[in-house]
Amino acid sequence: MGLALVAPAGAQTMVRLAAAADLEPVLPPVLAEFQQQTGIRAEVTYKASAMLTAQILNGAPFDLFLSADLGFPERLIAAGLANSAAPVTYAKGTLVLWERKDTHLPPPSLALLRDRNLRRLAIANPERAPYGRAAVAALKSLKLYAALEPRLATAENISQAAQFAESANAQAGLISLTSALTPELASSGRYFVIPRDLYPPIEQGAVIVNKAQNGAAARKLLDFLLSPPVQAELAKRGLTPVH
């Protein structure tokens, strides 16, 4: 019994991280760097922000939640599951139009969205995926939504939207810059950055879950993500720094 009271050497060396799907191509090297600097290992689960929120609401043992928007972390705060008054914005997302290099359509641009030969355009679910919301907002700003709606293929999350386009089942996709910059998509396709004034900013928010077993480690990781060198690293991988 006495042994159980002695904290094992690695007690504070782990943090459980719930991260939005668009972070999957971005975070692994950042987390490796974090472990090297602090000795804290991050165990990370990538899923759609909505699903992670539902899991945390139902008691999933995560310490830190990195959402793809502000709405989901706000929901956790409202439910009394996170202590802060508001989520911390740790990055901003960028929406791009991505297309395989070997399609017979013109290169990605706003004109491609008006092209009648664009038979299928992949987007993420606009009801809950932040990039899907941004995609619909951009199409509405361009007054193209009504024309394109019957030709949309809606994916459950942003990485699946990228798969629809990468597998050429959709001729193009409105996806995250983080996906477009992955080696696979960068080599098979090209992208066009959707002008930022066409959609509300995709602010990505974080909260520390207040039942966190590794609260101190979660705080350290969040500070690490906000530090200028890491923010610069995120920028190279398709996220816009917050400062």
Place this chain on the structure above:
Amino acid sequence: MDWQALVLSLRLAAATTAILLAVAVPLAALLVLGRGRWLAMVDALTTLPLVLPPTVLGFFLLVLLGPRTAFGRGIAALLGHPLAFSFDGLVVGSVIYSLPFAVQPLVAGFAAVDPALVDAARLLGAGSMRLVTSLLVPLARRSLVTAAVLSFLHTVGEFGVVLMLGGDIPGSTRTLSIVLYDQVEDFNYAAADRTAAVLLGICVVLLAAIYMSGQMRGAARGGRGA
């Protein structure tokens, strides 16, 4: 309640079940009556869809049926449209996904038929076709019902393959299980409860009706002293 999605799910399940029975009866007969080591390979292949996570199976199908493979291009030329994001594509995906649920009960049912009967029928000159239609299928009727019910219900509840292959298009690929998942994901639990209740209600009634008719026929047979 999204009735369009319910109707779509039932249509998909009916089409899948019809095709699966047409494929699975000869396949199961081959597995039971055939000789040769290669049949073990066929048996293994038909069971394989159980192993893959459905979304992964859906992803493979998305790639296989897509315009990047000769197979996908051939099918698109044949149908005039690509299979992904269409009802036909979901039927193809569902047939593959539910294949083990149709084949396995039939294999078990056919294998349980007394080999002496099969030998006698063969001696009397019955060909393979006759053997299946006049002997195996009537004697293994319960297995046929089980195969149909499992295929149908498995398709109604199918989610991962539809998610990957469907693209959530109302009226052609937005099935009830996708709607239900969306409602849960959107924290719309009241609507999700209603959808799930309707789905479960329909399935219970359907199953009870099928099993009751099976019991009544069984009782009638029993009355003749089986």
